Amino acid sequence: MRTDQAHLLRQLVGKAPPRQRAKIITIVSGKGGVGKTNLAVNLGIALSRSGKTTTIVDADLGLANVDVVLGQYFDHDLEHVIKGEKRLEEIIGLGPYGLQIIPAASGVQEMANMNPEERERLITELATLEYNTDFLIFDTGAGISRNVLAFANLADEVIVVVTPEPTSITDAYALVKLLVSTRAARSIALIVNRSLGLEDGRATGERFMTLAERFLRHKVQFLGVISDDVIVSQAVRKQRPFVLSHPDSTPSRQVDAIARSLVGETLAPVAERGLLLGLKRLFGGR
Ligand SMILES: Nc1ncnc2c1ncn2[C@@H]1O[C@H](COP(=O)(O)OP(=O)(O)OP(=O)(O)O)[C@@H](O)[C@H]1O
Ligand SMILES: [Mg+2]
Numbered sequence: 001m002r003t004d005q006a007h008l009l010r011q012l013v014g015k016a017p018p019r020q021r022a023k024i025i026t027i028v029s030g031k032g033g034v035g036k037t038n039l040a041v042n043l044g045i046a047l048s049r050s051g052k053t054t055t056i057v058d059a060d061l062g063l064a065n066v067d068v069v070l071g072q073y074f075d076h077d078l079e080h081v082i083k084g085e086k087r088l089e090e091i092i093g094l095g096p097y098g099l100q101i102i103p104a105a106s107g108v109q110e111m112a113n114m115n116p117e118e119r120e121r122l123i124t125e126l127a128t129l130e131y132n133t134d135f136l137i138f139d140t141g142a143g144i145s146r147n148v149l150a151f152a153n154l155a156d157e158v159i160v161v162v163t164p165e166p167t168s169i170t171d172a173y174a175l176v177k178l179l180v181s182t183r184a185a186r187s188i189a190l191i192v193n194r195s196l197g198l199e200d201g202r203a204t205g206e207r208f209m210t211l212a213e214r215f216l217r218h219k220v221q222f223l224g225v226i227s228d229d230v231i232v233s234q235a236v237r238k239q240r241p242f243v244l245s246h247p248d249s250t251p252s253r254q255v256d257a258i259a260r261s262l263v264g265e266t267l268a269p270v271a272e273r274g275l276l277l278g279l280k281r282l283f284g285g286r
Helices: 007-012 036-049 066-069 080-084 116-127 144-156 168-180 198-216 230-238 250-264 273-281
Strands: 025-026 054-058 100-102 134-137 155-161 188-195 219-226
Touching: 025 036, 025 066, 025 144, 036 054, 036 066, 036 134, 036 155, 036 230, 036 250, 080 116, 100 230, 144 168, 155 168, 168 188, 168 198, 188 198, 198 219, 219 250
Parallel strands: 025 134, 025 155, 054 100, 054 134, 155 188, 188 219
Antiparallel strands: none
């Protein structure tokens, strides 16, 4: 393992280095604008605050916005890594509680369109994270694209974010159907965001899980509910994540609960699959 910047960052914030392989989580949605990036950032902060080394990869290669929600901007991004100008450890940004952020390549093409050298570089560099972080969270763009499927394929757990709106549910169902039929996801969990009360969220979640089980024969795990709350949109406008500005609010407590259940889950032993292996198999590295 290299004495990289991440290592130095951890020393700075007093976190113990991870002892096992990172738990890889990919956040997806059918419909756009349902709250993926807000979840990624606030969950990332909650996990970091609980002492887990956590890294968010802004994998929305088209429209970067983890930095906007965080209110922190970074000089370098994945594009520099893909082009071979920087090592991954040189572009990792440091957020609240030592949260590590890998900024998206602004305006970079689909991974499938990168030349083999660029793809190889991205894969090799991303794989250095595997034993350097407890949680690795990919925040993806909405809907079905090759990138989203690729990042889903890497994950130990794919988190599907829905809102109680029917359009969000039907789009999420179509995405889950694809994830299941292409075997792109090992484990799928659901978060209902913008719930109007706990019952609304639970009912939405249960309907979705019943649909998936009945028609896709797939068991989707219910990970939690996040309430619709004006502090979330205010936080976005003020560019200060709500778990920091309103730690005792309902959404913050709900995000903390989700973080706790993720920490409590055991990682399936997958001897044959590491991030690097997975990535190379997917994209055809060396
Ligand atoms: N729980 C909530 N309560 C109130 N508003 C919310 C909540 N969650 C998200 N929003 C609103 O929805 C907007 C979109 O959220 P966000 O950018 O996280 O969605 P996204 O799924 O990442 O979007 P995209 O698909 O474009 O990447 C936020 O700016 C915020 O105003
Ligand atoms: Mg987003």
